[in-house]
Amino acid sequence: MSILNFLRRRTATASVAKERLQIIISHERSQRNTPDYLPKLQEEILAVIAKYIPIDREKVTVNLERMGGSAVLELNVTMPEESIA
């Protein structure tokens, strides 16, 4: 049976499917309740920052978190090393 199991594991793609789904769905759920203006807001804030500092757009995250009655807008920008010096 061990050979069979070995062969089986090589063709077992369902676990890959489950893992991929868990990642993408948790990402999409986290964005589910964010307001529609968030992507545009992110773009505009970034444009302003980019005017002064060369930033890598990949290294920016914008998050809106609800805590009880209030919401926290969190902007995370990784500054390039040269700009700090």
Place this chain on the structure above:
Amino acid sequence: MSKIIVVTSGKGGVGKTTSSAAISSGLAMRGHKTVVIDFDIGLRNLDIIMGCERRVVYDFINVINGEASLKQALIKDKRLPQLFILPASQTRDKDALTMEGVEKVLNELSKEFEFIICDSPAGIETGAMMAMHFADEAIIVTNPEVSSVRDSDRILGILASKTKRAIEGGSPIVEHLLLTRYDGDRVAKGEMLSVEDVKDILAIPLIGIIPESKAVLKASNTGTPVVLDENSDAGSAYQDAIARFLGEDRPMRFIHAERKGILRRLFGRTKEEQPA
């Protein structure tokens, strides 16, 4: 008290119309007065699955626009006296599906029917949103496949935020997962997401597993809801799902691959391949 049930999925081709036809027929078989409405304006297909395509005179849009009465548009099923069909319009007048119009029709239907089944179109456009909007319960039809599961999750998000119950802050829509085109054999081989996998991801209660079955195509070929083919695997799986929907306790079937005897393995003739 009448109940509005939406059959939805996001993704196309997963079995919404097949399931709407089966579930509404199954409810009517059990004596519940049921109407099934096609919300797929411009691409009507519930009529052909139900086998009443040649009896359509007026449709849902005609009723909304006041061009026909509900009584004129409803098609009485020839097999089940408790079942009625409200077909979609085949002209592409999608904007005619207004919130007020749909609400008016649903209100009128709820005076007469115990169950109102809304067969949603694929996607998240007007037709799909309208089918979901007034629902009390939702049946999420999902295939054990990545795109279908992802779309189902998206639909769950919309049900929880954009529907009447969500907006008005009533009790949330009751959600049911209906897993269709399930192949226990492939699951055992690790080639297909299992029931548990899909349940883990979507986190809603399971109402039924419909196995991948030749009976479904056979049923649609002849315009007979598959649930009427009581000896078929898919037909009995729908029967189980309907019983559970009505609160009965039925063990899940078709989860695991059917154990094949050595002769079957060698000669590979399965039950559904035998001539009827």
